[in-house]
Amino acid sequence: MGNDAVEERLEDQPINQGRRRFLTATTAVVGAVGVGFVAVPFIKSWNPSAKAKLAGAPVKQDISALQDGMRIVLEWRGQPIWIVKRTKQMLDILPTLDSRLRDPKSTNADQQPAYVLKGDYHYRSIKPEISVLVGICTHLGCSPEMVAEIKPEPFDPDWKGGYFCPCHKSRYDMAGRVYDGVPAPFNLAVPPHNYESDTMIVIGLDPGSSTSTGAA
Template sequence: MANDGGNEPVNTGRRRFLTATTAVVGAVGAGFAAVPFIKSWNPSARAKLAGAPVMADISGLQEGQRMILEWRGQPIWIVKRSKAILDALPTLDGRLRDPESKVVDQQPAYVLQGDPEYRSLKPEISVLVGLCTHLGCSPEMVAEIRPEPYDADWKGGYFCPCHKSRFDMAGRVFQGVPAPLNLLVPPHHYQDDNTIVIGVDPEAGA
């Protein structure tokens, strides 16, 4: 599909963890609250751009909330998903471009070892890079299960207003939209039940 202005799609195979300009995070869907950027545990800006890991305390994260961090100049979304959202994910497979996440460089293999439709280490906690895989815009989280103007059977997910790409609440891209790939899942692990470390795989963090 042709791209506006001659821009190439985001080549996540080569540029997966290169520094990207952080886009403004979109509005959160009704009933969902965004948690402010975590600053106290983050390393310096120079260290973050160099790839230093960042940590997040998710002990206060409530169902339906999104926490936003910054790692390597990219927004990282940590979302606590509801049971209704998790139950809806398998029903979307037939509408998605890569429902089984077969493009291997879009996520670490370990996030597919449980239920691959969740793309997460823990079913209820999603960790994604919040940049559209079309041209790098930051999609909006529209997490309520209800009809939307762009999808009468919307089951919650992410909508990019720049060029109308859509992703489900696991970051899997819909068919027939400009974005060619699922949202990235960054390397991460749990230091303990309430602490996520972004930028380090579980084996390295063990």
């Protein structure tokens, strides 16, 4: 992933009196992690029919090309869904952040399915390395930016990587857990999802389910 890699930007869409979300069903925005943080090539996502999306049908996504530190952005039920392959460094940092977070153990059951907490609660995921989040800030519905590099930032001199909402400066770690002392009241939501295979993820279905379920 060199400096000559291609970056695909999502278009801003104003909604709800100035709130902004980045919604896409055909592109992926990805970020490299660690030293030499750069943009990397986008990944095309599976694109369901407009009728299926309107009905809230499950969305399948092939993650076989997802590399460490990369993010795929797709759309399900009108919401941006982020699929991130976290690096070992990202996973190692998550357990060190509890004291800085509002709800480190994700006790609000409305923000994620129970099965994503059955392993290590720090990860909020079925597979530790694969994070699946609804990319909407829980404050006023803006879409946070992925700022994965671990380095001092203007909004946090001790930044350990995560998501930053430019609208009102809310911050989340790489598991979508909200920092204490920011406007956002809750962790980012984790949508229902499962794995059809090692490389195919299904958004909108709980493990073992055959029908579409509700979103967080």
